[in-house]
Amino acid sequence: MTDQHSAPAGRAKRVVVLVSGSGSNLQALLDASADSAYGVEIVAVGADRPGTYGVERAEKAGVPGFVCRVGDYETREEWDEALTDTIASYEPDLVVSAGFLKLFGQRLLKAFEGRAVNTHNSLLPAFPGMHGPRDAFNSGVKLAGATLFICDPGVDTGPIIAQTAVPVLDDDTVETLTERIKEAERVQLVECVGRMMREGWTVTGRRVTFG
Ligand SMILES: Nc1nc2c(c(=O)[nH]1)N[C@@H](CN(C=O)c1ccc(C(=O)N[C@@H](CCC(=O)O)C(=O)O)cc1)CN2
C-alpha cells in the first residue's frame, strides 16, 4: 500500500515536538525555524513529565509548552487520548518525537498515521530502546549513528525515513560517542523535517521516499 503525505501549501508548516529531556534536537528545530526560509513553525512542545529543559527551551523561544503525564490518568488509553487531543488542538502537519520516552498508543498513531516520526540514536534495526549509543559501543561496532523513522505500534520498528552514520573511534567513550551521534542526529532531523514539509513524503510498505 502507498500513502502520500504533504503539508498544505501557502503557509508555514506546523510541527509539534515531543520531549522528555534536554531537548537539544528540539533546539535545533527551533533554531532552524527562526529563519522563515525554512518554512516550518514549531507550534507547540509537549512533555510526558514536568520540569524538562525541552519545554523550558520552548517557552524561552515563545513556543507554547504542555505536559501530559501518564500518572494523571486512570488508564494508559486515557493518557493516549488526552495526549492525542492536546497535540491535535495545535493542528500539526507533523509530530516529531525527539527523546520522548513514552510509547504512543493506537489513538495517537491513528490520528497522526504516517505523520508521527521519531529520531533515535542508533542505526536501526540495531540497538533499539533507551540506550542506543551504549549498546552500540559495548557491541564493538565500527559504525554507529541515528535513524529518523515513522512511528508504528512497536518500539523503534517503524519505516525508516533517513539514517546518518557516525564512526566509532578507538579512543571513544560512551559519552563521546553519544555526543558525536547527537550532533549528526540534529543535522539529519533538521534537514529531513524541512524536506518532508517542503516536498512531502511517500510511504510504500516499509519504504519511505521524499515527494
Ligand atoms: N508507538 C510508538 N511510540 C513511540 C515510538 C515508537 O517507535 N512507536 N518511539 C518513541 C521513542 N522511543 C525511542 O525512540 C521510546 C519510547 C518509549 C520507550 C519505553 O519503553 N517507554 C516506557 C516508559 C519508559 C520511561 O518512562 O522511562 C513506556 O512507554 O511505558 C522506549 C523507546 C516515542 N514513542
Ligand SMILES: NCC(=O)N[C@@H]1O[C@H](COP(=O)([O-])[O-])[C@@H](O)[C@H]1O
Ligand atoms: N529511543 C529513545 C531515545 O533514546 N531517544 C534519544 O534521546 C535523545 C534526546 O536528546 P535531546 O533531548 O537532547 O534531544 C536523542 O539522542 C534521541 O535519539
